[in-house]
Amino acid sequence: MASKTSAISASLLVAGALAAPSASPADNDGRRARGEAALARITGAEGRTVVESIRRTSPELGDWIVDFAYGDVFSRPGVALCTRELATVAALTALGNAQPQLKVHVEGALNVGCKPDEIVEIIMQMAVYAGFPSALNGIAAAREVFEKKGVRTTAMEAAQPVAPAR
Missing domain, CATH: 1.20.1290.10 (AhpD-like)
Incomplete structure (x- = not known):
């Protein structure tokens, strides 16, 4: 019974996580703003053009570049x-x-x-x-x-x- 209860609990947790609205990447501690600033500093207008081109086909991939690559990684101190x-x-x-x-x-x-x-x-x-x-x-x-x-x-x-x- 314990294993069946654990399995049901795990299923409910997964279902709840999937159903819960997630915060947009832009809302995560200013990472979009940091990413946009780093992208502009490093690549200038050309980088913005590339990201916008990517976003026309795959908005998520463009966001990942700005949020993760530039907002989380390139913006790190150290x-x-x-x-x-x-x-x-x-x-x-x-x-x-x-x-x-x-x-x-x-x-x-x-x-x-x-x-x-x-x-x-x-x-x-x-x-x-x-x-x-x-x-x-x-x-x-x-x-x-x-x-x-x-x-x-x-x-x-x-x-x-x-x-x-x-």
Whole structure:
């Protein structure tokens, strides 16, 4: 009888939890506001455009990005935004299949004060852990962002134009 009672109690708890209205993510201790602020600081208008595009197809996924990624994680104290962005650049480079997101976060790293040479070094380090193809793709993504923003690395400054082959 005790096990049957326990099973009924558990079923009632689950049913009650499913039936109870849940607080919206935006109501959870200001996480939406923190997320919106962090998103704007890191990604600027481009991030807002990406999230709004996602929300048109999947409102929940857009909210998760703002509330969880930016409101809960990127907004945490204890690690500077530059460090968080460099870690994100490393992870996206290592994945090797997230070029659009990598470009957003390379730009985000620049927006929060990371130096272009630091970004390049982090991507180069990923050659050891994720392989050369991932690092090469990461460098290509970073170069696109640097060119778009008119940013130059030390190596770019030192490079001499290559004469055309004859």
